[in-house]
Amino acid sequence: MVSTLDLRITATLVLLIYASVLDLRSREINRLAWQSMTGLGLILLIVDLAASKSLALLITAAIILGIAVVFAVSIHYLGLMGGGDAKLLIGLGAMFPTLPPGTYVLPAFFLTVFSNAIIVSLLVPIAFFLRNLGELRGVRSARDFLRLFIAYQKDSKDLGKFETVLDEGQLFINAREVELGETEDTGRIWATPALPFVVFLTLGFIISVLHGDLIAFIF
Structure with missing residues:
Protein backbone atom coordinates (compact mmCIF):
# COMPACT_ATOMS: atom_id res chain seq x y z
CA MET A 1 0.00 0.00 0.00
CA VAL A 2 1.30 3.45 -0.94
CA SER A 3 2.03 5.55 2.15
CA THR A 4 1.08 9.20 2.47
CA LEU A 5 4.81 9.99 2.63
CA ASP A 6 5.32 8.40 -0.80
CA LEU A 7 2.41 10.45 -2.13
CA ARG A 8 3.87 13.63 -0.62
CA ILE A 9 7.28 13.03 -2.16
CA THR A 10 5.95 12.06 -5.60
CA ALA A 11 3.43 14.90 -5.84
CA THR A 12 5.95 17.47 -4.62
CA LEU A 13 8.57 16.35 -7.13
CA VAL A 14 6.08 16.53 -10.01
CA LEU A 15 4.91 20.01 -8.98
CA LEU A 16 8.46 21.28 -8.50
CA ILE A 17 9.50 20.00 -11.93
CA TYR A 18 6.44 21.69 -13.43
CA ALA A 19 7.32 24.95 -11.65
CA SER A 20 10.96 24.63 -12.76
CA VAL A 21 9.92 24.43 -16.41
CA LEU A 22 7.84 27.59 -16.00
CA ASP A 23 10.70 29.33 -14.20
CA LEU A 24 13.17 28.45 -16.94
CA ARG A 25 10.79 29.68 -19.64
CA SER A 26 9.65 32.96 -18.12
CA ARG A 27 11.18 33.39 -14.63
CA GLU A 28 7.60 33.31 -13.36
CA ILE A 29 5.47 30.54 -11.93
CA ASN A 30 1.70 30.44 -11.68
CA ARG A 31 -0.43 29.68 -8.65
CA LEU A 32 -1.09 26.07 -9.60
CA ALA A 33 2.17 24.70 -8.22
CA TRP A 34 2.15 26.16 -4.72
CA GLN A 35 -1.63 26.06 -4.28
CA SER A 36 -1.75 22.40 -5.36
CA MET A 37 1.14 21.58 -3.04
CA THR A 38 -0.49 23.35 -0.11
CA GLY A 39 -3.95 21.88 -0.75
CA LEU A 40 -2.71 18.32 -1.24
CA GLY A 41 -0.52 18.62 1.83
CA LEU A 42 -3.50 19.60 3.96
CA ILE A 43 -5.62 16.77 2.52
CA LEU A 44 -2.90 14.23 3.32
CA LEU A 45 -2.60 15.71 6.79
CA ILE A 46 -6.30 15.05 7.35
CA VAL A 47 -5.77 11.46 6.19
CA ASP A 48 -2.86 11.02 8.61
CA LEU A 49 -4.82 12.60 11.46
CA ALA A 50 -7.79 10.32 10.80
CA ALA A 51 -5.49 7.29 10.94
CA SER A 52 -3.39 8.31 13.93
CA LYS A 53 -5.76 10.58 15.88
CA SER A 54 -2.60 12.36 17.02
CA LEU A 55 -3.00 15.79 18.58
CA ALA A 56 0.79 16.16 18.54
CA LEU A 57 0.80 15.81 14.73
CA LEU A 58 -1.86 18.49 14.38
CA ILE A 59 0.04 20.89 16.63
CA THR A 60 3.33 20.18 14.84
CA ALA A 61 1.74 20.72 11.42
CA ALA A 62 0.23 24.03 12.53
CA ILE A 63 3.57 25.24 13.93
CA ILE A 64 5.57 24.20 10.84
CA LEU A 65 3.07 25.79 8.47
CA GLY A 66 3.07 28.98 10.54
CA ILE A 67 6.86 29.14 10.49
CA ALA A 68 6.85 28.52 6.73
CA VAL A 69 4.43 31.40 6.14
CA VAL A 70 6.42 33.83 8.30
CA PHE A 71 9.72 32.76 6.74
CA ALA A 72 8.44 32.95 3.15
CA VAL A 73 6.78 36.34 3.61
CA SER A 74 9.90 37.72 5.32
CA ILE A 75 12.41 36.70 2.66
CA HIS A 76 10.08 37.93 -0.08
CA TYR A 77 9.62 41.37 1.43
CA LEU A 78 13.34 41.61 2.09
CA GLY A 79 13.77 41.19 -1.66
CA LEU A 80 15.67 37.92 -1.35
CA MET A 81 13.17 35.79 -3.31
CA GLY A 82 10.37 36.27 -5.78
CA GLY A 83 6.81 35.79 -4.63
CA GLY A 84 6.26 32.53 -6.50
CA ASP A 85 9.45 30.99 -5.12
CA ALA A 86 8.55 32.02 -1.57
CA LYS A 87 5.04 30.57 -1.86
CA LEU A 88 6.53 27.21 -2.82
CA LEU A 89 8.19 27.18 0.59
CA ILE A 90 4.74 27.53 2.13
CA GLY A 91 3.61 24.60 0.00
CA LEU A 92 6.55 22.55 1.25
CA GLY A 93 5.68 23.48 4.83
CA ALA A 94 2.13 22.22 4.30
CA MET A 95 3.23 19.08 2.47
CA PHE A 96 5.83 18.01 5.04
CA PRO A 97 4.74 18.77 8.61
CA THR A 98 7.26 16.21 9.88
CA LEU A 99 10.75 15.19 8.78
CA PRO A 100 11.05 12.21 6.41
CA PRO A 101 13.73 9.59 7.17
CA GLY A 102 17.21 11.07 6.80
CA THR A 103 19.95 13.07 8.51
CA TYR A 104 18.72 16.49 9.55
CA VAL A 105 20.12 19.52 11.34
CA LEU A 106 17.28 21.95 10.71
CA PRO A 107 13.92 21.37 12.45
CA ALA A 108 11.63 21.70 9.42
CA PHE A 109 11.82 19.94 6.06
CA PHE A 110 11.09 23.10 4.05
CA LEU A 111 14.14 24.72 5.71
CA THR A 112 16.26 21.72 4.74
CA VAL A 113 15.12 22.01 1.12
CA PHE A 114 15.81 25.75 1.16
CA SER A 115 19.28 25.41 2.71
CA ASN A 116 20.22 22.63 0.29
CA ALA A 117 19.03 24.79 -2.62
CA ILE A 118 21.20 27.67 -1.39
CA ILE A 119 24.25 25.40 -1.10
CA VAL A 120 23.74 24.01 -4.62
CA SER A 121 23.23 27.52 -6.01
CA LEU A 122 26.67 28.53 -4.69
CA ALA A 194 17.78 36.33 -12.80
CA LEU A 195 18.43 32.78 -11.71
CA PRO A 196 15.62 30.20 -11.96
CA PHE A 197 15.71 29.49 -8.23
CA VAL A 198 12.93 26.91 -8.45
CA VAL A 199 15.39 24.68 -10.32
CA PHE A 200 17.74 24.87 -7.33
CA LEU A 201 14.78 24.31 -5.03
CA THR A 202 13.96 21.14 -6.96
CA LEU A 203 17.54 19.91 -6.71
CA GLY A 204 17.50 20.80 -3.01
CA PHE A 205 14.33 18.77 -2.58
CA ILE A 206 15.81 15.69 -4.27
CA ILE A 207 18.93 15.93 -2.11
CA SER A 208 16.79 16.38 1.00
CA VAL A 209 14.74 13.27 0.27
CA LEU A 210 17.79 11.14 -0.54
CA HIS A 211 20.24 12.40 2.08
CA GLY A 212 18.73 15.03 4.37
CA ASP A 213 20.64 18.20 5.30
CA LEU A 214 23.79 18.88 3.27
CA ILE A 215 24.89 20.97 6.25
CA ALA A 216 25.26 17.75 8.25
CA PHE A 217 27.67 16.34 5.67
CA ILE A 218 29.64 19.56 5.12
CA PHE A 219 30.13 20.48 8.75
Missing part, protein backbone atom coordinates in the same frame (compact mmCIF):
# COMPACT_ATOMS: atom_id res chain seq x y z
CA LEU A 123 28.08 26.79 -7.75
CA VAL A 124 26.84 29.78 -9.77
CA PRO A 125 29.06 32.48 -8.18
CA ILE A 126 32.00 30.09 -8.42
CA ALA A 127 31.32 29.73 -12.15
CA PHE A 128 31.03 33.51 -12.50
CA PHE A 129 34.37 34.02 -10.76
CA LEU A 130 36.09 31.53 -13.05
CA ARG A 131 34.55 33.31 -16.04
CA ASN A 132 35.81 36.66 -14.69
CA LEU A 133 39.40 35.66 -13.98
CA GLY A 134 40.52 37.94 -16.79
CA GLU A 135 38.92 40.90 -14.97
CA LEU A 136 41.11 40.52 -11.86
CA ARG A 137 43.57 43.07 -13.17
CA GLY A 138 40.84 45.71 -12.98
CA VAL A 139 39.98 45.06 -9.33
CA ARG A 140 40.54 48.18 -7.21
CA SER A 141 38.40 47.48 -4.15
CA ALA A 142 36.60 44.78 -2.20
CA ARG A 143 33.39 45.67 -4.07
CA ASP A 144 35.14 45.15 -7.40
CA PHE A 145 36.32 41.74 -6.23
CA LEU A 146 32.89 40.66 -4.91
CA ARG A 147 31.29 41.74 -8.17
CA LEU A 148 33.29 39.06 -9.96
CA PHE A 149 31.14 36.46 -8.16
CA ILE A 150 27.73 37.89 -9.07
CA ALA A 151 28.01 39.48 -12.53
CA TYR A 152 29.91 39.51 -15.79
CA GLN A 153 30.75 42.11 -18.41
CA LYS A 154 29.07 42.28 -21.79
CA ASP A 155 27.95 44.82 -24.37
CA SER A 156 24.73 46.60 -23.40
CA LYS A 157 23.08 45.72 -26.72
CA ASP A 158 23.54 42.03 -25.89
CA LEU A 159 21.66 42.21 -22.58
CA GLY A 160 19.43 39.13 -22.40
CA LYS A 161 15.76 39.13 -21.46
CA PHE A 162 16.56 37.38 -18.16
CA GLU A 163 19.48 39.67 -17.27
CA THR A 164 19.64 42.98 -15.44
CA VAL A 165 22.32 45.64 -15.21
CA LEU A 166 24.38 45.87 -12.04
CA ASP A 167 25.02 49.56 -11.43
CA GLU A 168 28.42 50.85 -10.36
CA GLY A 169 29.08 49.84 -6.77
CA GLN A 170 25.88 47.76 -6.56
CA LEU A 171 26.15 44.26 -5.10
CA PHE A 172 22.53 43.42 -4.29
CA ILE A 173 19.50 43.03 -6.56
CA ASN A 174 16.08 43.34 -4.94
CA ALA A 175 13.97 40.49 -6.31
CA ARG A 176 10.82 42.60 -5.93
CA GLU A 177 12.13 45.53 -7.98
CA VAL A 178 14.36 43.99 -10.62
CA GLU A 179 13.77 44.98 -14.26
CA LEU A 180 14.92 42.33 -16.69
CA GLY A 181 16.25 42.91 -20.18
CA GLU A 182 16.15 46.72 -19.93
CA THR A 183 18.98 49.27 -19.84
CA GLU A 184 19.65 52.84 -20.90
CA ASP A 185 23.40 52.30 -20.65
CA THR A 186 25.62 52.00 -23.69
CA GLY A 187 28.90 50.19 -24.18
CA ARG A 188 30.21 47.62 -21.72
CA ILE A 189 28.08 46.85 -18.69
CA TRP A 190 28.07 44.49 -15.74
CA ALA A 191 25.11 42.14 -16.13
CA THR A 192 23.71 39.62 -13.69
CA PRO A 193 21.09 36.99 -14.52
